[in-house]
Amino acid sequence: MNNQITVIELEHVFFAYQKHLILEDVSLKVQKGEFLAIIGPNGAGKTTLLKLMLGLLKPQKGNIYLFGKPVAMWDKIKNRIGYVPQTATIDASFPINVEEFVMTGRYGILRGTMRPQKKDWQIVAKVLEEVGIAEIKHRQIGELSGGQRQKMLIARALAGEPEVLVLDEPMTAIDPESMEGIYELLKRLHQQNLTIITVSHDVGVVAQYSDNIACVNRKVVKHGRPEEVLREEVLTAMYGKEAAFFHHGPIPHIVVQAESEPCFPRKKED
Numbered sequence: 021m022n023n024q025i026t027v028i029e030l031e032h033v034f035f036a037y038q039k040h041l042i043l044e045d046v047s048l049k050v051q052k053g054e055f056l057a058i059i060g061p062n063g064a065g066k067t068t069l070l071k072l073m074l075g076l077l078k079p080q081k082g083n084i085y086l087f088g089k090p091v092a093m094w095d096k097i098k099n100r101i102g103y104v105p106q107t108a109t110i111d112a113s114f115p116i117n118v119e120e121f122v123m124t125g126r127y128g129i130l131r132g133t134m135r136p137q138k139k140d141w142q143i144v145a146k147v148l149e150e151v152g153i154a155e156i157k158h159r160q161i162g163e164l165s166g167g168q169r170q171k172m173l174i175a176r177a178l179a180g181e182p183e184v185l186v187l188d189e190p191m192t193a194i195d196p197e198s199m200e201g202i203y204e205l206l207k208r209l210h211q212q213n214l215t216i217i218t219v220s221h222d223v224g225v226v227a228q229y230s231d232n233i234a235c236v237n238r239k240v241v242k243h244g245r246p247e248e249v250l251r252e253e254v255l256t257a258m259y260g261k262e263a264a265f266f267h268h269g270p271i272p273h274i275v276v277q278a279e280s281e282p283c284f285p286r287k288k289e290d
């Protein structure tokens with residue numbers, strides 16, 4: 021990492037849905053140019069954490085800063101973040117093609133001018149090429165495979181030329197070959213100094229691509245470089261005994277059961 025500009029900072033953040041505490045005393049900094057992977061069991065609060073970082077949820081306690089600015093000042097800077105949600109609601113019957121859908125990622129920037137200009141179409145063309153879906157740009161969005169759809173969502177997030185790309189389990193519904201292609205794309209974008217924050221269940225793979233990993237299980241259980249975090253005792257404490265470990269080389273290749281339960285105590289009605 022070249023410089024130490026903090027793009028996102030959480031200070032002692034607490035968040036609850038109704039009375040259920042989901043995140044407790046979370047403090048975390050993401051630096052410009054960092055590739056941060058967030059891992060943790062199902063229901064650990066990873067998506068909630070991303071939504072807090074994006075200003076989609078407000079913490080009950082604690083502070084969150086985006087590019088050094090508190091939440092109240094985020095309206096003008098939100099466009100600097102691209103978001104690929106875990107479950108994007110797309111109306112597949114909506115009569116637009118891939119290229120037009122990806123252009124919607126520029127609408128936040130286009131406010132006022134309304135119609136996309138030549139430059140906007142050039143940016144969309146570049147992004148489609150980068151993500152590897154240029155050849156299907158005229159296809160209707162309802163005619164895509166799961167993997168193509170996911171790539172289209174990533175392309176839409178990139179079309180806004182973000183400084184930070186936030187992805188929530190981007191590999192859902194993607195075949196292993198495309199998955200590698202997407203990780204390679206993220207690696208290239210990271211090399212171009214894009215800050216990347218991604219939630220992933222693929223612990224072994226993120227270890228190869230990320231600068232840092234945050235293990236989240238209601239709290240930030242551990243945050244640091246992959247070799248510091250991906251230790252058997254840390255992962256067993258977080259995922260429980262169901263986690264399986266296969267050691268190859270300095271960083272273990274780890275398979276964690278996606279269905280493993282959160283380790284922190286929950287009330288029955290949860």
Ligand SMILES: Nc1ncnc2c1ncn2[C@@H]1O[C@H](COP(=O)(O)OP(=O)(O)OP(=O)(O)O)[C@@H](O)[C@H]1O
Nearest residue numbers: 037038042060061062063064065066067068069290
């Ligand atoms: N809108 C909501 N209202 C109430 N509870 C919610 C809401 N969204 C999420 N939760 C609950 O908050 C907890 C954390 O959810 P979250 O989606 O942040 O976890 P996660 O770590 O991303 O899980 P997964 O890996 O399964 O996607 C879960 O128990 C979930 O059921």
